[in-house]
Amino acid sequence: MTPMRLILLLALISLPGWALAETSVWPTKRSSDTEWGEDLFNKHCWQCHGRQAEGDGPAAEALQVPVPSLRGVSTDATRSDLVTTARQGQGPMPGYHESISRQDMRRVFLYVESLDKPQTKPTDDPDDEPEGPTEEGNAPEGEGNAPEADAEGGE
Numbered sequence: 128m129t130p131m132r133l134i135l136l137l138a139l140i141s142l143p144g145w146a147l148a149e150t151s152v153w154p155t156k157r158s159s160d161t162e163w164g165e166d167l168f169n170k171h172c173w174q175c176h177g178r179q180a181e182g183d184g185p186a187a188e189a190l191q192v193p194v195p196s197l198r199g200v201s202t203d204a205t206r207s208d209l210v211t212t213a214r215q216g217q218g219p220m221p222g223y224h225e226s227i228s229r230q231d232m233r234r235v236f237l238y239v240e241s242l243d244k245p246q247t248k249p250t251d252d253p254d255d256e257p258e259g260p261t262e263e264g265n266a267p268e269g270e271g272n273a274p275e276a277d278a279e280g281g282e
């Protein structure tokens with residue numbers, strides 16, 4: 128095998144690696160309790176309670192007991208009790224006391240509560256609105272910019 132072929136082969140082999148790195152699904156940072164809670168909810172709870180916590184997950188049909196919607200039930204006043212319930216388990220719902228700490232379960236409910244609120248996504252991205260002139264096509268224009276015109280000399 129020639130060195131050139133070897134290089135091409137190596138480039139091919141490493142290609143999928145780059146592609147994967149580009150489309151990585153994991154967020155680079157966890158900025159809030161709500162996001163952490165969202166991850167936990169989407170791992171443990173949505174199958175029964177539904178993606179939007181409305182009690183309509185795909186596993187709900189298989190259960191004898193109706194799965195309650197979690198929308199609107201969690202508030203500052205009730206959150207602590209709900210955390211206890213979810214960690215203890217209830218009816219067909221398994222208890223999560225071993226897999227989810229109280230602190231993390233609280234985050235799950237903070238996420239569920241956030242579903243009830245109007246979405247307020249922070250728009251602190253400075254790249255949102257590019258400003259200033261673009262590089263091309265904006266050269267200053269004007270009359271009198273043609274140097275060939277006055278080659279004859281003046282009066």
Ligand code: HEC
Pocket residue numbers: 168171172173174175176186190192193194195197200209210212213217218219220221223227235
């Ligand atoms: C296997 C399906 C299933 C999964 C998974 C599941 N639940 Fe449930 N959940 C239920 C069912 C069914 C009930 C109603 C139990 C009953 O009425 O006896 C319930 C009840 C609850 C309640 C009580 C609601 C109320 O108003 O009293 C809370 C809170 C709750 N679930 C939270 C969660 C959280 C948080 C998770 C994930 C960590 C989760 N559940 C995962 C099926 C599930």
